[in-house]
Amino acid sequence: MAPQLEPYFKKVDELADSFIDRLRKAVAIPSVSADEERRKDVFRMGQFLASELESLGAEVQQRPLGKQPGKEHLDLPPVVIARYGNDKNKRTILVYGHYDVQPALVEDGWATKPFELTIDDKGRMYGRGSTDDKGPVLGWLNAIEAHQKAGVDFPVNLLCCFEGMEEYGSEGLDDFINAEAKKFFKDADAVCISDNYWLGTEKPCLTYGLRGCNYYSISISGPGQDLHSGVFGGTAQEPMTDLTLLLSKLVDNGGKILIPGINEMVAPLTEEEKALYGPIAFTMDNLYESLGSQTAIFSDKENTLMARWRYPSLSIHGVEGAFSAPGAKTVIPAKVIGKFSIRTVPNMESSKVNECVYKYIRDEFAKLNSKNTLDVYCQHDGKWWVASPQHWNFAAAAKAVKEVFGVEPDMTREGGSIPVTITFEQATGKNVLLLPMGSSTDAAHSINEKLDRRNYIEGTKLLGAYLHYVAEEPMVEAR
Amino acid sequence: MAPQLEPYFKKVDELADSFIDRLRKAVAIPSVSADEERRKDVFRMGQFLASELESLGAEVQQRPLGKQPGKEHLDLPPVVIARYGNDKNKRTILVYGHYDVQPALVEDGWATKPFELTIDDKGRMYGRGSTDDKGPVLGWLNAIEAHQKAGVDFPVNLLCCFEGMEEYGSEGLDDFINAEAKKFFKDADAVCISDNYWLGTEKPCLTYGLRGCNYYSISISGPGQDLHSGVFGGTAQEPMTDLTLLLSKLVDNGGKILIPGINEMVAPLTEEEKALYGPIAFTMDNLYESLGSQTAIFSDKENTLMARWRYPSLSIHGVEGAFSAPGAKTVIPAKVIGKFSIRTVPNMESSKVNECVYKYIRDEFAKLNSKNTLDVYCQHDGKWWVASPQHWNFAAAAKAVKEVFGVEPDMTREGGSIPVTITFEQATGKNVLLLPMGSSTDAAHSINEKLDRRNYIEGTKLLGAYLHYVAEEPMVEAR
Numbered sequence: 001m002a003p004q005l006e007p008y009f010k011k012v013d014e015l016a017d018s019f020i021d022r023l024r025k026a027v028a029i030p031s032v033s034a035d036e037e038r039r040k041d042v043f044r045m046g047q048f049l050a051s052e053l054e055s056l057g058a059e060v061q062q063r064p065l066g067k068q069p070g071k072e073h074l075d076l077p078p079v080v081i082a083r084y085g086n087d088k089n090k091r092t093i094l095v096y097g098h099y100d101v102q103p104a105l106v107e108d109g110w111a112t113k114p115f116e117l118t119i120d121d122k123g124r125m126y127g128r129g130s131t132d133d134k135g136p137v138l139g140w141l142n143a144i145e146a147h148q149k150a151g152v153d154f155p156v157n158l159l160c161c162f163e164g165m166e167e168y169g170s171e172g173l174d175d176f177i178n179a180e181a182k183k184f185f186k187d188a189d190a191v192c193i194s195d196n197y198w199l200g201t202e203k204p205c206l207t208y209g210l211r212g213c214n215y216y217s218i219s220i221s222g223p224g225q226d227l228h229s230g231v232f233g234g235t236a237q238e239p240m241t242d243l244t245l246l247l248s249k250l251v252d253n254g255g256k257i258l259i260p261g262i263n264e265m266v267a268p269l270t271e272e273e274k275a276l277y278g279p280i281a282f283t284m285d286n287l288y289e290s291l292g293s294q295t296a297i298f299s300d301k302e303n304t305l306m307a308r309w310r311y312p313s314l315s316i317h318g319v320e321g322a323f324s325a326p327g328a329k330t331v332i333p334a335k336v337i338g339k340f341s342i343r344t345v346p347n348m349e350s351s352k353v354n355e356c357v358y359k360y361i362r363d364e365f366a367k368l369n370s371k372n373t374l375d376v377y378c379q380h381d382g383k384w385w386v387a388s389p390q391h392w393n394f395a396a397a398a399k400a401v402k403e404v405f406g407v408e409p410d411m412t413r414e415g416g417s418i419p420v421t422i423t424f425e426q427a428t429g430k431n432v433l434l435l436p437m438g439s440s441t442d443a444a445h446s447i448n449e450k451l452d453r454r455n456y457i458e459g460t461k462l463l464g465a466y467l468h469y470v471a472e473e474p475m476v477e478a479r
Numbered sequence: 480m481a482p483q484l485e486p487y488f489k490k491v492d493e494l495a496d497s498f499i500d501r502l503r504k505a506v507a508i509p510s511v512s513a514d515e516e517r518r519k520d521v522f523r524m525g526q527f528l529a530s531e532l533e534s535l536g537a538e539v540q541q542r543p544l545g546k547q548p549g550k551e552h553l554d555l556p557p558v559v560i561a562r563y564g565n566d567k568n569k570r571t572i573l574v575y576g577h578y579d580v581q582p583a584l585v586e587d588g589w590a591t592k593p594f595e596l597t598i599d600d601k602g603r604m605y606g607r608g609s610t611d612d613k614g615p616v617l618g619w620l621n622a623i624e625a626h627q628k629a630g631v632d633f634p635v636n637l638l639c640c641f642e643g644m645e646e647y648g649s650e651g652l653d654d655f656i657n658a659e660a661k662k663f664f665k666d667a668d669a670v671c672i673s674d675n676y677w678l679g680t681e682k683p684c685l686t687y688g689l690r691g692c693n694y695y696s697i698s699i700s701g702p703g704q705d706l707h708s709g710v711f712g713g714t715a716q717e718p719m720t721d722l723t724l725l726l727s728k729l730v731d732n733g734g735k736i737l738i739p740g741i742n743e744m745v746a747p748l749t750e751e752e753k754a755l756y757g758p759i760a761f762t763m764d765n766l767y768e769s770l771g772s773q774t775a776i777f778s779d780k781e782n783t784l785m786a787r788w789r790y791p792s793l794s795i796h797g798v799e800g801a802f803s804a805p806g807a808k809t810v811i812p813a814k815v816i817g818k819f820s821i822r823t824v825p826n827m828e829s830s831k832v833n834e835c836v837y838k839y840i841r842d843e844f845a846k847l848n849s850k851n852t853l854d855v856y857c858q859h860d861g862k863w864w865v866a867s868p869q870h871w872n873f874a875a876a877a878k879a880v881k882e883v884f885g886v887e888p889d890m891t892r893e894g895g896s897i898p899v900t901i902t903f904e905q906a907t908g909k910n911v912l913l914l915p916m917g918s919s920t921d922a923a924h925s926i927n928e929k930l931d932r933r934n935y936i937e938g939t940k941l942l943g944a945y946l947h948y949v950a951e952e953p954m955v956e957a958r
Contacts, residue, residue, distance in 0.1 A: 126865060215807045227770070228891070241732045253720045293702050308712075311713055316723055318719070324798060371775070372774050380807060
């Protein structure tokens with residue numbers, strides 16, 4: 001039976017201005033986790049969030065994570081965890097978000113003060129953290145408040161996990177989640193994360209996959225110190241020559257990875273999966289707009305989306321140790337480190353990817369017969385993630401989108417990674433849904449970050465509606 | 480008839496401590512031309528030099544060069560020009576040196592205070608500018624003083640040209656030399672520059688050749704701004720991929736330039752020239768020591784010296800616009816500029832070298848069929864230089880070396896460039912000799928720069944002896 005959502009929706013509309021006020025207060029706290037000077041503001045933001053949750057009747061804890069590794073004079077901001085509702089007859093949904101933000105300075109080119117929510121005549125609400133991730137986090141609080149004020153029973157038990165270090169590597173969070181999975185989070189039936197974005201600006205999406213990332217360094221060293229190319233050019237084997245030769249053998253300019261064994265690990269494309277790409281609201285013009293050019297590898301939507309989401313890619317990021325400034329410098333660098341990464345997809349195993357990379361680089365280096373010294377290593381890796389979009393968690397969200405926006409959501413993946421997704425999946429063993437609130441034009445991490453009023457208010461409706469449909473879905477487990 | 484040099488040599492030995500005091504005073508003036516804050520010290524050093532020359536009876540001028548291009552709030556330091564002697568029956572020798580120095584900070588790793596001459600028990604005189612180029616410049620003044628105090632007639636008319644911007648691109652100097660070639664410098668019969676180094680530590684050398692340098696940028700651009708490799712990896716043609724492919728086609732790791740037409744321009748090796756390399760005091764161990772490793776291309780002296788001096792080389796210096804810091808950043812750079820240079824030798828013509836480079840890069844880029852945009856250009860070029868070591872200017876210097884050090888000098892070239900050499904040759908039309916004072920271990924431009932007491936004092940004898948032999952050499956012009 002379809003849930004009766006009208007009273008809730010109506011109350012959200014009535015409370016819209018006060019929800020925007022809540023966001024204004026949150027944006028005004030410059031909780032920049034990367035900036036030591038702002039650490040006290042990150043704590044202040046955690047306190048703000050805890051107080052708001054408490055005033056809504058949630059049971060709240062601010063859990064310390066200890067000192068910041070490598071900066072022991074700094075305390076890590078707490079994880080704000082909360083429980084709202086404790087009814088054994090209801091499902092329990094664990095939601096994650098973060099209350100810290102990226103740095104922002106007017107001098108970076110902001111058109112408005114970054115920590116002052118500024119709304120233009122098109123309802124675009126500018127401010128650091130508006131879309132990433134204060135708006136979505138407050139969406140959950142708004143949903144609770146609108147239920148209370150509309151006199152509608154909250155359909156689930158809600159568990160909250162809001163961290164304050166997401167923009168600085170989520171220091172300490174994985175251990176915390178693993179430790180609490182069978183404690184504070186033990187009742188969770190599913191997880192929902194609202195911290196990514198629609199593919200475009202009009203149509204909501206549900207995200208069921210992320211690529212992983214293995215990041216490599218190729219280090220070549222030879223001379224004891226940097227050399228003058230006038231004096232030593234022609235007599236020394238130059239590390240940069242070797243490195244350039246190795247980097248040129250990794251990928252062709254059509255995006256094909258040249259390292260044997262990598263492409264062979266990729267899960268074959270099924271007809272069923274192939275059919276998913278057609279209906280997605282995305283055009284090549286969307287790509288060209290975000291690229292700022294027409295320098296795309298593929299000229300059609302399907303191949304482009306598959307290249308972004310379900311095939312691996314290899315990017316060469318740069319060289320450490322060589323001359324990198326403007327102008328001219330006639331140096332022979334003594335040690336250079338080439339950086340590249342491979343975006344990974346099902347069914348690539350990180351350790352096997354590493355083996356293929358190491359073997360190939362070493363073999364190619366051996367062919368050069370160089371007297372220089374090679375070292376190749378993985379700086380870090382993060383696994384890809386794919387959930388089943390058939391799970392009731394996704395089915396509920398899809399119905400909520402249809403209810404609030406009148407359309408079927410796009411079923412999307414992301415080309416990048418959101419590591420906490422896998423942490424939750426592995427720690428809880430439950431299905432994880434990515435349910436974005438913001439749109440592709442929100443400029444998270446950039447200047448002039450914004451969240452559209454529509455996305456915030458309809459998004460609050462969406463989060464509430466999702467919880468109602470979650471409560472209605474049959475108990476068929478299909479992760 | 481051999482000149483009678485004993486009284487002069489004896490006086491130099493007697494005055495050695497006062498000559499070292501002169502160097503101590505000069506080193507104490509931190510005349511760092513690259514540092515705006517030190518500009519007043521560069522002027523102070525010019526004044527010191529002018530005063531010393533005047534007190535020796537020279538006619539001195541400090542010639543202004545106007546404002547510094549691009550930094551119009553700064554005056555360029557003057558060129559200190561001087562004439563000592565005006566006897567129509569004597570030859571006139573024009574000597575060049577510079578009184579500015581490289582930057583130096585104790586924090587860079589100096590074992591002593593860089594602007595305080597510090598002499599250790601092996602007679603190594605540490606201090607910024609000791610060998611580059613204050614020691615050699617003061618050597619000319621010492622030679623004048625020792626002649627006066629020994630009562631020995633100065634054998635030539637001496638013209639001095641000492642500049643204060645050599646370590647910062649010799650701003651304004653070429654125009655000045657060209658303008659004065661037929662004025663203040665018009666009597667010059669030959670030019671002598673003491674601003675390079677012996678090949679080793681024991682045996683002096685005369686330098687008759689320099690390589691030129693053409694410096695190139697390959698710029699590849701595509702996207703409108705830097706991209707996230709998670710979102711765009713696999714869908715965008717990455718400029719860094721194209722650049723890496725192009726850079727890998729320039730040179731092999733045996734040092735062979737792969738650009739068609741370049742090697743074909745190189746003057747063939749004659750038996751006569753080949754024979755010059757055998758006697759030179761240089762071993763592979765010297766090379767390994769200066770490399771700080773054994774990563775040399777050749778394993779024998781002759782090929783190594785020829786590769787340094789008489790064959791072109793190509794070095795890849797780095798990439799501008801890509802990620803170059805330590806750590807990991809998953810960026811796809813939107814525009815990258817690869818930098819490389821070709822060291823040029825006889826008979827390579829700069830414009831033809833450029834043509835070969837441009838054509839090859841453009842052809843190779845066309846093969847990639849890339850949607851990105853290529854630009855390739857020469858940032859700057861400087862011509863190679865080779866003088867005739869048979870000229871009387873060199874013959875005189877060789878006799879002076881034999882007289883002072885008891886050995887035949889090595890006849891060397893340099894792999895790097897000293898652009899003022901060609902400027903003097905072209906402006907005056909006279910033979911230019913490079914007559915170094917310091918040794919290969921002096922660490923010019925590095926921390927712990929030094930000049931050995933022996934090199935400074937015997938070097939002062941050498942400069943004076945050279946002028947006596949110059950006065951004796953028959954008037955056979957053979958540039």
